[in-house]
């Protein structure tokens with residue numbers, strides 16, 4: 001069976017510096033992977049490369065065994081959700097945000113589905129009418145996850161989802177992220193906080209000097 005997503009020998013070189021030096025990662029369906037590493041080690045660059053958001057200087061990203069380069073970008077973006085640190089909210093209500101992905105494709109997200117998605121991220125339906133710009137950091141992170149889930153992605157790529165959160169909220173968001181890995185959905189999370197990587201309870205990697213190393217060893 002092919003993997004859900006695979007990074008094969010990825011290289012990223014910028015301004016003569018090798019930021020990602022032949023990094024490979026195979027993620028199975030339903031698997032959780034946490035990548036830690038020191039600031040500036042290249043983990044965000046690697047995650048963005050996996051999301052096909054930046055040009056790469058070598059290697060391949062495979063989705064379900066198929067080279068991403070051969071897939072229509074819109075298909076890849078629907079299957080693979082990438083969330084940056086502190087994802088920005090779109091103007092309007094929480095409902096507008098949750099329904100944004102389908103709306104881009106000219107589809108309407110049924111109100112029942114919006115409620116279901118909010119519940120999946122631990123928010124009740126009263127949030128739908130709230131202005132997205134009034135939310136706390138933790139609520140924004142949850143709404144961003146619900147917005148991503150509306151596309152029914154197979155893979156979630158999360159860059160420091162707890163970066164802007166207080167310690168208690170951060171652990172709640174990690175619990176939530178852990179629960180989002182299901183039989184058909186994989187999660188790859190970058191975090192510089194070892195305890196959060198551990199709390200994800202999946203496979204562990206460390207990014208060091210552009211290399212992705214298996215294991216939980218600290219930076």
Ligand SMILES: Nc1ncnc2c1ncn2[C@@H]1O[C@H](COP(=O)(O)OP(=O)(O)OP(=O)(O)O)[C@@H](O)[C@H]1O
Nearest residue numbers: 014015019037038039040041042043044045046192
């Ligand atoms: N487009 C670019 N051009 C030049 N240098 C870059 C570019 N993007 C990233 N870098 C550099 O590459 C290195 C790795 O950055 P990256 O954001 O991947 O690190 P990180 O491990 O995620 O760090 P942090 O935990 O601080 O976010 C840094 O030194 C950064 O300044």
